[in-house]
Amino acid sequence: KLQLKHGSHRVGKRTDAVMAKWRGYGLGQFIHWGLYAIPGGEWNGKQYNGAAEWIRSWNGIPKSTYDSLIYKFNPVNFNAEEWAATAKQMGAKYVTITTKHHDGFCLWPSKYTNYTVANSPWKKDIMKPLIDAYDKQGIDVILYFSVMDWNHPGWRYDIKTKEDSIAFEGFKQFTRNQLLELLTLYPTAKGLWFDGTWDKSWVKQAAFADELETEMRKLRPGLIIGSRFRADENGKRHFDSNGVLMGDYEQGWERKIPNKIEDVHGNDWDCVMTVPENQWGYNKAWKGHIKTTNELLEMTAKCVSLGGNFVLNFGPQGDGAIRKEEKQLAAQIGDWMKTNNEAIYNCEYAGLEKQDWGYFTKKTGSDKLYMIVFNVPVSGALKVKLPANTSIGKSYLLAQPAQLLNTEEISGTEYFIHLKNTAAGKPFVVVLEPNAKKGSGNTYDKAKT
Numbered sequence: 036k037l038q039l040k041h042g043s044h045r046v047g048k049r050t051d052a053v054m055a056k057w058r059g060y061g062l063g064q065f066i067h068w069g070l071y072a073i074p075g076g077e078w079n080g081k082q083y084n085g086a087a088e089w090i091r092s093w094n095g096i097p098k099s100t101y102d103s104l105i106y107k108f109n110p111v112n113f114n115a116e117e118w119a120a121t122a123k124q125m126g127a128k129y130v131t132i133t134t135k136h137h138d139g140f141c142l143w144p145s146k147y148t149n150y151t152v153a154n155s156p157w158k159k160d161i162m163k164p165l166i167d168a169y170d171k172q173g174i175d176v177i178l179y180f181s182v183m184d185w186n187h188p189g190w191r192y193d194i195k196t197k198e199d200s201i202a203f204e205g206f207k208q209f210t211r212n213q214l215l216e217l218l219t220l221y222p223t224a225k226g227l228w229f230d231g232t233w234d235k236s237w238v239k240q241a242a243f244a245d246e247l248e249t250e251m252r253k254l255r256p257g258l259i260i261g262s263r264f265r266a267d268e269n270g271k272r273h274f275d276s277n278g279v280l281m282g283d284y285e286q287g288w289e290r291k292i293p294n295k296i297e298d299v300h301g302n303d304w305d306c307v308m309t310v311p312e313n314q315w316g317y318n319k320a321w322k323g324h325i326k327t328t329n330e331l332l333e334m335t336a337k338c339v340s341l342g343g344n345f346v347l348n349f350g351p352q353g354d355g356a357i358r359k360e361e362k363q364l365a366a367q368i369g370d371w372m373k374t375n376n377e378a379i380y381n382c383e384y385a386g387l388e389k390q391d392w393g394y395f396t397k398k399t400g401s402d403k404l405y406m407i408v409f410n411v412p413v414s415g416a417l418k419v420k421l422p423a424n425t426s427i428g429k430s431y432l433l434a435q436p437a438q439l440l441n442t443e444e445i446s447g448t449e450y451f452i453h454l455k456n457t458a459a460g461k462p463f464v465v466v467l468e469p470n471a472k473k474g475s476g477n478t479y480d481k482a483k484t
């Protein structure tokens with residue numbers, strides 16, 4: 036084990052109540068909104084091929100022209116209560132909102148830069164009404180903050196010269212000021228979701244970032260900060276030089292989901308996901324593969340079955356309205372969650388062998404198991420392998436608890452649960468209440484081969 040001054044300061048999951056609540060969220064909403072929503076992936080009638088929130092990096096637009104979008108920021112259809120109501124309808128338990136993306140435009144009236152809503156036609160703070168509206172819906176708020184800031188004169192991708200070093204010192208103070216400002220202005224925020232921290236300039240600031248993280252945690256006890264904020268003194272990110280997770284949860288699952296429990300190394304984690312293949316900010320062209328409700332429900336179930344949370348991204352339009360396709364998804368996901376959220380909220384990895392029909396989750400603090408079925412076998416028989424000395428007490432559809440399902444023991448630890456109807460046409464949940472077996476051995480001994 037290497038002696039590290041700026042590595043991880045904790046081994047294993049956090050054990051406090053704030054993190055336990057985060058662990059049980061199951062489903063979250065991501066909001067990407069800012070000046071990039073105005074062009075929406077298009078400029079002078081030409082479509083930008085990259086992610087819409089990166090359009091400033093396109094050589095199809097002079098940087099100063101993009102930066103002048105601040106004078107067009109006037110979201111007349113912005114309605115914080117509507118955004119929060121959409122998240123509530125979907126069944127999201129937390130929301131991560133961009134306060135400042137890579138372009139440096141601040142959705143709050145920061146006193147450390149002029150590049151904020153205060154100097155736009157809109158003039159007003161966007162963050163406060165949003166945070167209040169989500170708080171009112173009982174949805175916890177996490178603040179997204181991009182360290183990389185293309186608007187700030189002190190930003191550097193690397194520190195190569197004395198001038199770079201002097202400029203970046205100013206940038207570091209600006210970053211610290213803005214973060215302490217956000218925590219002070221919005222004290223109900225539960226955490227910070229850092230982005231734009233991969234460039235060498237920031238990776239070289241292990242000591243500064245470590246001290247800043249400590250300072251923020253002192254200012255806001257219980258604050259949740261992921262593994263993407265800071266590197267250790269050897270430049271190691273997400274996991275320090277001893278392989279220990281940095282921060283409170285693994286933040287590497289961006290547009291990808293772990294496949295097996297070993298992939299999450301016993302850590303807390305969440306997956307952040309776009310509806311199109313790779314668009315976070317609003318893109319006029321709703322093109323390429325757009326994930327369906329069933330795909331998104333399966334991603335949610337898969338994340339919870341592996342001990343994580345699934346965070347679905349929304350990219351509101353430049354005028355502040357949420358596009359109809361995203362509203363439809365929120366309504367359809369919410370429909371399913373209304374009936375089935377018991378299998379998602381406050382659930383965890385069940386520790387059972389994955390079966391083809393779908394995903395197991397287990398209620399935290401209980402033995403109750405949920406089987407979230409996406410692939411109904413033609414036999415209508417759902418295979419289950421339970422730990423030794425465990426049998427099935429009873430099993431039923433979450434949507435019809437009075438109707439017990441027939442279960443059949445195949446061998447000591449394997450069972451079939453027989454569905455009465457194999458034409459569900461949409462994902463459903465089977466509840467499995469296990470029993471401790473009364474000390475009986477296996478009915479059939481293992482074959483001697």
Ligand SMILES: C[C@@H]1N[C@@H](c2nc3ccccc3[nH]2)[C@H](O)[C@@H]1O
Nearest residue numbers: 067086088089136230289307315
């Ligand atoms: C959560 C996501 N992270 C940003 C991002 N920028 C990237 C640059 C290179 C590779 C991956 C990236 N993800 C995306 O713009 C979005 O905010």
